[in-house]
Every structure is written in structure tokens, then in C-alpha cells.
Amino acid sequence: MRQGSRSIRLIVLAATLTACTADSNTPEMKEPEAERVLVAESEVVQVRRGADGSLTNWRLAPDLDPDILGIQVSPGEEREACFFSGADSLCHSVGIDEAYDFVIRFEGQDYPTRILGQPPAAVFDEAYREAHRGRITASVPEVYELVNVAIALTPYTRREDNYLVERREPYYEDVMGHFSAVEQHPFVRWLNAELESGRYSSTKMSGYAFVFDSSGVIRRSPVYNSTNFVGQGNVLLPELEQMQSFADASDFQDFYRTNRELYAEQESFMRDSLGVERMLDWLRRNFPDVEFYDHVNIVFSPLVRGNQSVTWFRYTGFSEIQPHINFPYERRLSGDDQLTPSSIALRRGALLFTELNHGFINPTASLYSDRISAAMQNRESWVDPEKSAASYGWPESVFNEMMNWALVSLYYVDFAPEGDQDLLVSRNARWQAEGRGFLRSPEFHEFLVDLYRDRPEGSTVADLYPEIVEWFAAQAEQAGPGDK
Numbered sequence: 001m002r003q004g005s006r007s008i009r010l011i012v013l014a015a016t017l018t019a020c021t022a023d024s025n026t027p028e029m030k031e032p033e034a035e036r037v038l039v040a041e042s043e044v045v046q047v048r049r050g051a052d053g054s055l056t057n058w059r060l061a062p063d064l065d066p067d068i069l070g071i072q073v074s075p076g077e078e079r080e081a082c083f084f085s086g087a088d089s090l091c092h093s094v095g096i097d098e099a100y101d102f103v104i105r106f107e108g109q110d111y112p113t114r115i116l117g118q119p120p121a122a123v124f125d126e127a128y129r130e131a132h133r134g135r136i137t138a139s140v141p142e143v144y145e146l147v148n149v150a151i152a153l154t155p156y157t158r159r160e161d162n163y164l165v166e167r168r169e170p171y172y173e174d175v176m177g178h179f180s181a182v183e184q185h186p187f188v189r190w191l192n193a194e195l196e197s198g199r200y201s202s203t204k205m206s207g208y209a210f211v212f213d214s215s216g217v218i219r220r221s222p223v224y225n226s227t228n229f230v231g232q233g234n235v236l237l238p239e240l241e242q243m244q245s246f247a248d249a250s251d252f253q254d255f256y257r258t259n260r261e262l263y264a265e266q267e268s269f270m271r272d273s274l275g276v277e278r279m280l281d282w283l284r285r286n287f288p289d290v291e292f293y294d295h296v297n298i299v300f301s302p303l304v305r306g307n308q309s310v311t312w313f314r315y316t317g318f319s320e321i322q323p324h325i326n327f328p329y330e331r332r333l334s335g336d337d338q339l340t341p342s343s344i345a346l347r348r349g350a351l352l353f354t355e356l357n358h359g360f361i362n363p364t365a366s367l368y369s370d371r372i373s374a375a376m377q378n379r380e381s382w383v384d385p386e387k388s389a390a391s392y393g394w395p396e397s398v399f400n401e402m403m404n405w406a407l408v409s410l411y412y413v414d415f416a417p418e419g420d421q422d423l424l425v426s427r428n429a430r431w432q433a434e435g436r437g438f439l440r441s442p443e444f445h446e447f448l449v450d451l452y453r454d455r456p457e458g459s460t461v462a463d464l465y466p467e468i469v470e471w472f473a474a475q476a477e478q479a480g481p482g483d484k
Contacts, residue, residue, distance in 0.1 A: 036103065037110075038089070038104045040085040040088075041086040041088075041106075042085070042106070047069060047082065050079055050081075054397070056394075059199075060111045061193050062193075064190075066112035067111065068238055069083075069113065069116065069233075070228070071094065071115060072226065073096050076095075078095045081093075081115045083104065090102060095117050096119050098117045099117070100114065101113070116233060118233035119225050121226045121227070121228075121313055122224045122227075122313040122320070124313070124316065134295075137295070138268075138271040139267055139299060140263040140301055141207070142253070143210040143218055143243070144301065145256060147236070151204065151303070152179075154192040163307075164304070165305055166326065166327075168329075172303065174255075181250070182250045185249060185250075188246070191203065194235070202232060202235050204301075205229070205299075206228050207227075207236060209236070212247075216247070217244065218240060266302060270328075274348070279349070279357075286360075286462060287361070287461065289364075290462075293320060295321075297323075298325065301326070306326055307326060308325040308351055308352075309323075312359050321356065323356060325351055330348065340419075343416045346415055350411075350428075353407075357404060357407050358404060364462055367465070371473065372395055372399045372469060375472040375473040376398055376399060381476070382438065382440060383439065384438075387437025388436050389438045403468070405441070406444055406448045409448065410452050410461065412424040413453065425445055426442075428445065451468070
């Protein structure tokens, strides 16, 4: 019998973006009052947006004054944001365009911080709905690319061990040649501080919430207030003036126009050659209780290397999923000589698939949140603290990311030639464990692939969730405290 048969619906953002044309200036930081100090036990604290929000990590940023936590609020209402460290906590509620200033104090140093209320993420008017319903679009948006160019100029991304920026393509050399004169621009320095604080994805994604007008002025999007993760605010809004300065000083729009043919070629490939329709059909079939998305809006940059994220919106009967991904440049990997060309092509689309599937697995996992949290309390047995898996800071996020790439293995089972499937699955699982630090991925992929192959006729991946969650619980019982 299908589990969780009730319709899964995400929060409907039913409000008007009155703030889209508002003044972007925010209040100056005030002197901290005694009750406006959070004493931190480490340089990483936790934040929660909304009374029922999940905890996420917040790294202290010495170069930001203040460091701003944006929180989306419906018009006429207030929403609470909380910061936690050890036994200490600080919470405050804000309305739209309201700011609350305080400091986080760690080892005698004060880190000015602001909670800023921002309006809902998007409004899709009738014209937008008619133009985009049922469509798959892919684009290298202009202001979004400006943000990615500025990110590529930061010292943080130019370190040898940094893999945020794709530096192996001629386009990167063109960027460095054109923009080297502005690598010390204040906007680049601000971005560097954001990256040092671990906020790459939210900063990059927010760039899509801006457009150039016909006179070259950067303005807020008429559709989106924030294209950050669901429920999170537009982190670039306070830097609008510096973004404009960077665009003007670098002649960015001339550079963008010069490279428009490259962008168009990549957009066409992304939209038409990765099998997006097949991915969506597979997800719809296996997660039938998740309300489907009317518009798939793929946003990317030729400069991004192996870093993906996704957000989604629901408003007045229209829904959009928005993957932010890298362009899948063709790379030959060790062992590819054992695979057919069709399997290599399938693997090339895996990164997009992993972002699309978050729009289905995340709401499905929310039905089992308590059981997942109980099964995965001991994070040391699930993630390597020295690898990227450690950035998934709470049990459900670890579970969803493990499911995310395990679904790639199931996708291989359904669409790769039979002789290639075992190699594709084992290589995928090994990379998740050894490369990314999800320690139990090999066992999990083996379990899930067997479960999927032997499932009752007509059942879906969503139907298998009770057994999947039970597997996680059984692993936790077998492992002693701290056992890896």
C-alpha cells in the first residue's frame, strides 16, 4: 500500500512582492545592548528561520559588518529567526524591511550580525504563467553571470585546492583577461568574505533575482525577490550598489554580449541533450504524491565547477523548480573505456538529475522526519568530518543527500545498458563514500538497488521509504557510539 498518500504540498507563497521596487538600503548597525549579545562556543553557530525551520550552520565572518541573515516574511506578518551556540541562544521576530542588530561574541571578538525581514520569494503573474507553463528553459542570466565572474576573481576560488570555479576551459582565461583590472573591487572583496564563511551557494543563487534594464542599470527582478534556498532571503540585496559599480568599472555588459554565442550553445545543449523530459517523467512516476512543477527553469554558468543547488516556488496555482548547476563539460574518467557511449552520456546528465530530484525527495522525507532524526543522531557514523559531507548539518539533510545520489544509481538501473549498470552503480557509491565522505554509501546503494529491483510490480520509490528509513535505523543500532 502506498505510504504518505496525502498530497504533499510546499508552502504557497501567496503575497505581493511590494518590496521589489523598494529602497535597498538597510539601517546602520547600532551599538549592541546587553541582551543583544550571543556568546558563541565556536566559529560556527546554528540558525533557524521560522519556528518550525531546520537548523543550518552559520560561520562567523570577520570581514562583514554586519553579516546579514535574510528571512522571508509574508506582508503584514512577523517571522522569528534564532541563533544557537551551546546553551546560549538569541531569537527575534521581524517584519518585511525590519532589521534587528546584535553581535555574536567569540573568544573576545564581536561579530556584528543583522536579522533582516524580506518579502516572499516570487510572484508569477498571468503573463509569466502562460509563457512558462509546461516548459523547460535553460539560461546563463546576465546579472547571475556577473556574480559568477566576480566569484572567479576572488582569492578564495583561485587556490589550487578549490573546485568552485571551472578553470580548465578557454572561457575562464577570457574572464581573467578581461576582468583582471577589477579583481580588487570592493564587490569582489565582499564576495571573498562570503565564500570564506561558507556561503557560496546562497550568494551565487541570489544573483538570479536581478536584471539589467535597457540603460545598463541593475534592478530587482520583476518576478523574483529571492532565488536563494527555500525560505531564505536575498543575500545580495545590500550589495546592489557595489554590484552596479563592478559592472560599470569592468564593462561587464560588453563582455557578456561578446560571449552570447557561447551561452546560447550551452543553453541549447542543457535544454535539449541531457534527457530532461525523461528525468522528469521518472521522478513524477516514482513520487506521484509530490505536486508536479509547471516550469523547470535551469540556471547555470560556464564558470561553475561541480557545484549544484536547487530552489523551488509555488504561487497562485503555478509552481517552478529552479536547479542551479554547472555546465556538464565532457570529461573522460578512469574506467570510461569499460562503458558504452550511452552510459557516458547518461552519467553526464546525472548532476542535473540530482538537483531535480531534491524537489521530490525532500518533501517525501519530511513525512518521516522524526524517524530519520532518531536513526541518524550519531553523525560520526554517517559523514566524514574532513570532507564535504560534513556540511550537511542535520540528520534529514544527510539522509536526503544520500538518497539524492542513490537515486542516480536507480536511474542507471532503469536506463543504462545492463552490462554497464553494476560498474556505474559501484563507481557512483564509491565516489560518495571516498570522495564526498558519506561513509555508508556503498552499503546503502547496494541495499537500495536490490530493494528497487525486487519491488512489487507497480510500486514506486516513494512506496519504499518505510523500508529505507528502517534500513537507516538498523545501521544505527549495529554501530556503537562513535563507530564509523
